[in-house]
Amino acid sequence: MRRLTAALALGLMVPRGARPAVLERVEVVEDGGPVVRLHVSEPVKPVAHALAGPDRIYLDLPVTATAPGAQAVTRGVGPLLRVRTARFDAGTVRVVLDLAAAVPFTLETDARTVVVRLGPGRTEAAPPPPASQPEAAPAPEPAGPPSAAPSASAAPSLPAVAPEPETKPPDLGTGPPAPRTEPPDLRAEPPAPAPEPPRVAEEAPRTAPEPSGPGRPPVKPPGVQPPLAAARPPAPTDRHGSGERALPLVIIDPGHGGHDPGAAGVGGVIEKDVVLDIARRLAVKLATRLPVSVVLTRLDDSYVPIERRVPEAAEAALFLSLHANACRDPSARGVEVFYGGGAGAPGDPIAADRAMRLGRAVESALATVVGGVRGDARPGTFAVLARNAVPGVLVEIGYLTHPGDAARACDGAYQDLLTDALVEGVRDFLRVSAPVL
Numbered sequence: 001m002r003r004l005t006a007a008l009a010l011g012l013m014v015p016r017g018a019r020p021a022v023l024e025r026v027e028v029v030e031d032g033g034p035v036v037r038l039h040v041s042e043p044v045k046p047v048a049h050a051l052a053g054p055d056r057i058y059l060d061l062p063v064t065a066t067a068p069g070a071q072a073v074t075r076g077v078g079p080l081l082r083v084r085t086a087r088f089d090a091g092t093v094r095v096v097l098d099l100a101a102a103v104p105f106t107l108e109t110d111a112r113t114v115v116v117r118l119g120p121g122r123t124e125a126a127p128p129p130p131a132s133q134p135e136a137a138p139a140p141e142p143a144g145p146p147s148a149a150p151s152a153s154a155a156p157s158l159p160a161v162a163p164e165p166e167t168k169p170p171d172l173g174t175g176p177p178a179p180r181t182e183p184p185d186l187r188a189e190p191p192a193p194a195p196e197p198p199r200v201a202e203e204a205p206r207t208a209p210e211p212s213g214p215g216r217p218p219v220k221p222p223g224v225q226p227p228l229a230a231a232r233p234p235a236p237t238d239r240h241g242s243g244e245r246a247l248p249l250v251i252i253d254p255g256h257g258g259h260d261p262g263a264a265g266v267g268g269v270i271e272k273d274v275v276l277d278i279a280r281r282l283a284v285k286l287a288t289r290l291p292v293s294v295v296l297t298r299l300d301d302s303y304v305p306i307e308r309r310v311p312e313a314a315e316a317a318l319f320l321s322l323h324a325n326a327c328r329d330p331s332a333r334g335v336e337v338f339y340g341g342g343a344g345a346p347g348d349p350i351a352a353d354r355a356m357r358l359g360r361a362v363e364s365a366l367a368t369v370v371g372g373v374r375g376d377a378r379p380g381t382f383a384v385l386a387r388n389a390v391p392g393v394l395v396e397i398g399y400l401t402h403p404g405d406a407a408r409a410c411d412g413a414y415q416d417l418l419t420d421a422l423v424e425g426v427r428d429f430l431r432v433s434a435p436v437l
Helices: 002-009 271-289 349-369 403-409 412-433
Strands: 022-030 034-040 047-051 056-061 073-075 080-089 092-099 105-109 113-118 249-254 293-296 318-325 336-341 391-399
Touching: 022 073, 022 080, 022 092, 034 056, 034 080, 034 092, 047 105, 056 113, 092 113, 249 271, 271 293, 271 318, 271 391, 271 412, 318 412, 336 349, 349 391, 349 412, 391 403, 391 412, 403 412
Parallel strands: 249 293, 249 318, 318 391
Antiparallel strands: 022 034, 034 113, 047 056, 056 092, 073 080, 080 092, 105 113, 336 391
């Protein structure tokens, strides 16, 4: 009865004699600008809004289901980063268009197609929907902290950032992750307090280095403070609910640093600089999108010994180390994922299984969102994995000795795409590995 009443209040009941509509397919094409075509089984009247911080457009379609062909994530073109679909409530599917920058759009409908055309320039965001139907927190946002609407190339800073007022961090659930063809749960929830910011230092750098151009090393900001290795913080409490339960702790490890530069690549790109930029972006996104606490093993160009990088006890939910590759063969390229560690003794099948699930979740998200992954996730013998007491994953973001990989590694838009994928992989792993949520 409650569900029926809610559906009536929202005007979502299907008229008598009408057939329920199904979202059959999502298509993105280039036609003088990005064009999104939503193919439906029956005529529908969508409602569209443009929002800022980050820039995006979302449409609510009065459809009751999505066909397998309407994939959860569709790669975009130009200023359209991607299109995401997910169920909003029993009678609505929400389609979100993630944008690199705000652009004007037009909405067209015919018997079985909804067409969104994006044009150049900037448009003001429409006001958000009524408080009774806040925009749900969808899967990974491509932009940085919601306190501003930076361009896709701007790297976020690390101070605490409040989430969008109309959203709360996604519910990770306790059941197994849904197949990739199924949309994530986008049910509306009441606004929640700001999540705990990354626990990285008493004073984090004010800005992350801005890549100075493809294939060139990032510019280091002046006045960088000394680093702080991943301390042994007390278990953070849940600030998204009324209880005192602990939030999962995620440790992000930007590889190398200081006298250890790591790989050197095309145009003078240095591994230690690139992975630090990406780690900073990732820390902000994790802390603002998921109910987790975040620690970085280093904040600037300083060396942190291995024994201070890895946790000595199973005090974190996972450990994520970022690195970049190099090879004498300049044609070698692509992303690679390795896993290891765990809370058990060496050879413990349960610990090995948890690490494997983490590696596969991250590799699957990278393959879906970014592409160019070399093979499946596989066990790694790296020290940060072998000595780790928690499930760990090491991501080689690409080969800096390959011109294309080196250029992408320094590109802010690509770093955003990469960190979006990593957030998705962490979310998928925590859905089944963090029952405290």
